[in-house]
Every structure is written in C-alpha cells, then in structure tokens.
Amino acid sequence: MTIQEIKNRFGIIGSSSALDRAIDIAKQVAPTDLTVLITGESGTGKEVFPQIIHNLSARKHGQYIAVNCGAMPEGTIDSELFGHEKGSFTGAHEARKGYFEVASGGTIFLDEVAEMPIATQARLLRVLESGEFIKVGSSKVLKTDVRVVAATNVNIQQAIEKGKFREDLFYRLNTVPITVPPLRERKQDIHLLFRKFAADFSAKYRMPTIKLDANAEQILSNYYWQGNVRQLKNITEQISVIERQRDIDAETLIKYLPIHQTSQLPVLASNVSAGNDFSERDILYKVLFDMKKDMMDLKKIVVDLIENDNQLNQDFQPENAHLIKKLYQEVGSPETTIQLGYNNTTPAIIKPNEDNPTQVIEVEETLSLQEIEEDMIKKALIKHKGKRKNAAKELGISERTLYRKINEYNIK
Numbered sequence: 001m002t003i004q005e006i007k008n009r010f011g012i013i014g015s016s017s018a019l020d021r022a023i024d025i026a027k028q029v030a031p032t033d034l035t036v037l038i039t040g041e042s043g044t045g046k047e048v049f050p051q052i053i054h055n056l057s058a059r060k061h062g063q064y065i066a067v068n069c070g071a072m073p074e075g076t077i078d079s080e081l082f083g084h085e086k087g088s089f090t091g092a093h094e095a096r097k098g099y100f101e102v103a104s105g106g107t108i109f110l111d112e113v114a115e116m117p118i119a120t121q122a123r124l125l126r127v128l129e130s131g132e133f134i135k136v137g138s139s140k141v142l143k144t145d146v147r148v149v150a151a152t153n154v155n156i157q158q159a160i161e162k163g164k165f166r167e168d169l170f171y172r173l174n175t176v177p178i179t180v181p182p183l184r185e186r187k188q189d190i191h192l193l194f195r196k197f198a199a200d201f202s203a204k205y206r207m208p209t210i211k212l213d214a215n216a217e218q219i220l221s222n223y224y225w226q227g228n229v230r231q232l233k234n235i236t237e238q239i240s241v242i243e244r245q246r247d248i249d250a251e252t253l254i255k256y257l258p259i260h261q262t263s264q265l266p267v268l269a270s271n272v273s274a275g276n277d278f279s280e281r282d283i284l285y286k287v288l289f290d291m292k293k294d295m296m297d298l299k300k301i302v303v304d305l306i307e308n309d310n311q312l313n314q315d316f317q318p319e320n321a322h323l324i325k326k327l328y329q330e331v332g333s334p335e336t337t338i339q340l341g342y343n344n345t346t347p348a349i350i351k352p353n354e355d356n357p358t359q360v361i362e363v364e365e366t367l368s369l370q371e372i373e374e375d376m377i378k379k380a381l382i383k384h385k386g387k388r389k390n391a392a393k394e395l396g397i398s399e400r401t402l403y404r405k406i407n408e409y410n411i412k
Contacts, residue, residue: 003027010048013193018181032057034176035128035150035173037151038149039153040151040153044229049178050151053107053147053149062107063103077120078136083095084096084138086137089136089137107146110151111151112152112154114159118166128172128173131143131146202240208246211248216253220253374405377402377406378411380394
C-alpha cells in the first residue's frame with residue numbers, strides 16, 4: 001500500500017515531507033511487533049497512527065483498544081489496565097478483565113502515556129518486557145500477547161528529569177519513534193485542510209461552503225496554530241456557522257483567530273540558573289542588537305539631514321548642543337561614541353573630532369559578543385553603584401552568573 005493510499009484510507013490530508021515521513025515509518029513498522037512511541041503537539045492527529053499500524057499488521061483481526069491514560073483516576077487506572085479480582089477493593093463486586101487481557105492478540109494504544117502514575121509505569125514495564133501482569137487483588141501471574149503503541153504531547157526527557165517518568169520505560173516504549181509535525185510546519189497543508197473542513201461543515205449544516213480570499217489565505221497560512229489541526233477545524237466550524245457572507249476576507253478571518261500567547265520576542269527571565277549562560281548571552285545580544293539598529297536608523301536620518309542641508313547644519317549644532325550632550329551622556333560618557341550605521345552590513349561608530357568639534361570621525365565598530373556583554377555589565381555596575389544584585393536584575397541574569405562574569409572579564 002502506497003503512502004497516498006494510506007492517506008485516502010485513513011482520511012489524512014497533506015503533502016508535507018515531514019507528514020509523509022511519519023506515515024512511511026508507521027507503514028514500515030506495522031508488520032513487526034515492535035513498540036512504537038508517537039510524539040507531537042496536542043491536536044496534530046497522533047491518534048490516527050496507531051490505527052495505521054494496527055490495520056496494516058498481522059493483528060488487524062484482533063482487538064484494538066485506545067486508552068486515554070490522562071483521563072483515568074490514579075486509583076482506578078491499574079484496575080482498568082490489568083483487571084481486578086472480586087472484593088479486591090470497595091465496589092469490586094465481581095472480577096473484571098483489564099484492557100491488556102482483553103486486547104491479547106491485538107493492539108493497545110496508550111494515549112497521553114506520560115500522565116500515567118509512576119507505580120503503574122512499573123507494571124507497564126513488566127508487561128512490555130515479559131508479557132506478564134497481575135490483576136489487582138490477585139497473586140496469580142497472567143500472560144498477554146499484545147502490541148503496545150503509546151503517544152504523548154509531553155517532553156519525555158523533561159518528565160524524566162523531574163522524576164515523573166521512568167527512564168527505563170521510555171527506552172522500552174521508544175523502540176520506534178514517530179514524530180507528528182505541528183501544523184505550522186505544514187504550511188502547504190493548511191488551506192487544504194481548511195477547504196476539507198469547510199466542505200464537511202457545509203454538508204453537515206446544509207449551507208453554502210465558505211471560501212477565503214487571497215489575503216485571508218495568507219493570514220491562515222502564516223498563523224501560529226498552537227492548537228494545530230484541532231484548532232483549525234474548530235475555527236472553520238465557527239466561521240461556517242456564524243458568518244452569513246460565504247466569501248471570507250482577511251478582516252473577517254482575523255476576528256476568529258485568537259492572539260497567540262507564545263511571544264516570539266526575546267524575554268529576559270528573572271530566575272535564570274547558572275547553567276543557562278548561552279541563552280542569557282543570546283538574549284542579551286538580541287535585545288541590544290535590535291535596540292542599536294533602531295538607534296542607528298534614526299541617527300542616520302539626522303546625519304543625512306545635517307550633511308545635505310547647509311542651513312540646517314549651521315543651526316543644528318548651536319541650537320541643539322544640550323540635546324547632543326544628553327545623547328552622549330545616555331550612551332556613555334561625553335567621550336563615548338555614538339553608534340551609527342550607513343549600510344546594512346558594516347555598522348560604524350561616529351564620534352566627535354577632537355581637533356574640530358563640528359566634524360565627526362567614522363571608525364569601524366566591533367561586533368564582538370564578548371565585548372558587548374562586558375560593556376553592558378560595566379554600565380550596569382556603574383548605574384547601580386556596584387550593587388551586584390541590582391545590576392544582575394537589570395541585565396536579566398542571576399547574581400551568581402554576574403559574579404562569574406565579573407571574574408571572567410576581570411572587571412574591577
């Protein structure tokens with residue numbers, strides 16, 4: 001069966017290479033009994049891949065059971081998965097088979113597996129390694145022949161570091177990993193999905209199909225889609241039901257798109273550990289570079305005006321001496337240079353000519369990240385009169401990191 005035939009059979013829409021890769025891995029691993037771990041953000045459609053694996057395997061005539069581990073209370077999940085004996089706990093009026101016993105010979109899909117309690121994880125590990133399990137309230141060891149496919153939208157490595165997920169279970173589940181790409185990495189598929197959902201809702205609610213104009217299509221493709229395919233489907237349904245006008249323009253579409261909460265701008269964290277030196281430096285450099293670029297563009301306009309207008313040049317220096325002095329003081333000392341760029345590739349420094357104050361000298365500016373960082377630390381210490389706690393807060397780094405930087409750069 002080809003990838004396109006699989007898409008048609010399971011209703012998968014899209015042509016991105018990352019999606020095709022995920023489908024191809026599912027197709028290749030299906031005939032085996034290897035355990036598969038599917039990862040991806042919420043709403044990307046991870047639940048279709050266990051179905052592909054099951055239906056393309058020799059177990060397709062056996063039971064297929066999907067279990068949402070995050071929806072089960074901690075007190076009953078063991079009973080649900082492994083079964084229980086009569087009287088094993090309050091309310092256990094009769095013996096019950098668990099999913100692993102019922103699905104023997106078939107496939108069990110453990111969705112949101114990272115939400116599983118640690119004690120249950122230990123029992124699951126035993127099933128994966130030996131096929132053995134014990135019902136709640138029993139001492140008899142039972143055997144099962146079941147293929148396990150698991151999925152999660154959680155960063156497993158972080159969960160392991162926090163002690164919320166067993167590392168040995170992760171390696172046992174992750175025999176074959178499949179990563180489902182987020183919708184924002186499948187831009188060419190977004191409008192295709194929108195059209196499919198619009199047609200479905202048109203038939204469901206018996207109304208004309210909504211259509212997007214060119215500007216609305218561009219906005220749709222460039223939106224972040226934090227909720228992925230699930231969010232796209234939800235918004236398409238809202239527009240289909242609410243809007244009377246079936247031709248949707250950009251202004252109408254924007255009303256239905258929530259403001260994305262995950263900012264793409266750099267943010268200085270207040271509680272940063274000493275181990276995040278690279279990110280601190282990266283963020284600091286980014287903020288400084290953006291601010292410097294804005295200042296350089298503004299100062300370039302001022303210098304161009306002065307150079308190209310003789311009358312302005314004559315009046316500007318005496319009438320604005322206090323402003324020029326203030327600019328020097330804000331950048332640094334009166335002797336400190338004012339940064340100015342004449343092109344996009346070679347930033348420069350403009351500073352007063354000591355022999356002729358009405359002229360300026362252009363010198364090449366350094367882009368050394370180390371020098372920029374050292375200069376900012378010095379300025380922060382001067383501003384706060386040597387108080388490291390306040391200087392560290394101003395720079396957005398920890399006091400411990402600042403102390404190490406002071407020693408590293410030998411700042412007095």
